[in-house]
Amino acid sequence: MRMNWDTYRRAVLRDGLWKFAKEMVVLTADADYTAEFSYANRYPLPADFLRLVSFNDLKGNADGGIPPYQVMNGYIYTNMGYANLVYISDVLDATAFDPLFCESLAGYIAAKLCNTLTGSPGGAQALEAEYRKAKQRAKFAGATEDPSEQLDIDVWMQSRVGATSLNRDPDFAEGGPLFP
Numbered sequence: 365m366r367m368n369w370d371t372y373r374r375a376v377l378r379d380g381l382w383k384f385a386k387e388m389v390v391l392t393a394d395a396d397y398t399a400e401f402s403y404a405n406r407y408p409l410p411a412d413f414l415r416l417v418s419f420n421d422l423k424g425n426a427d428g429g430i431p432p433y434q435v436m437n438g439y440i441y442t443n444m445g446y447a448n449l450v451y452i453s454d455v456l457d458a459t460a461f462d463p464l465f466c467e468s469l470a471g472y473i474a475a476k477l478c479n480t481l482t483g484s485p486g487g488a489q490a491l492e493a494e495y496r497k498a499k500q501r502a503k504f505a506g507a508t509e510d511p512s513e514q515l516d517i518d519v520w521m522q523s524r525v526g527a528t529s530l531n532r533d534p535d536f537a538e539g540g541p542l543f544p
Contacts, residue, residue: 365477372476376469377452378414380499383506384462385455386417391447394439402430403441407449413438415452420444464502471495 377385391407419433419440433442440447455461475491478484
């Protein structure tokens, strides 16, 4: 158990978007980097980096061409001149763990050790299902704690209802026929 503790903990941390493990940092470009392979800049990732959550608030890849960034070998490569990173960190202090993370970690460890301790492969499958359930409960709790992200209104929607309205149907807009 002691030999695998760090591996199991990191695996469960990396498997979710745990709020207690989220960090935000502004990265500094690697001054020794020579532009190669279509990327002008390289930023070293933090030592406790486990998983990228967002980079420069990008919502997805641009059409065509090379991706806006790539994470490789402890660096993030990009053509952008700045690097705002949100990531999942390697939290070592067990007192900082969320209770639902603890439940998920316990289920993960139990599933990993079940065959070794009991010799029963069926038990491991049941415990993996418990791990997934615990992770689902943690996802729900995390999703309900923060306000929803406001989505951008696209050009088509703006032309239909006006740039300042987010209502799909003008009849339902405040002051419309249904809301005098």
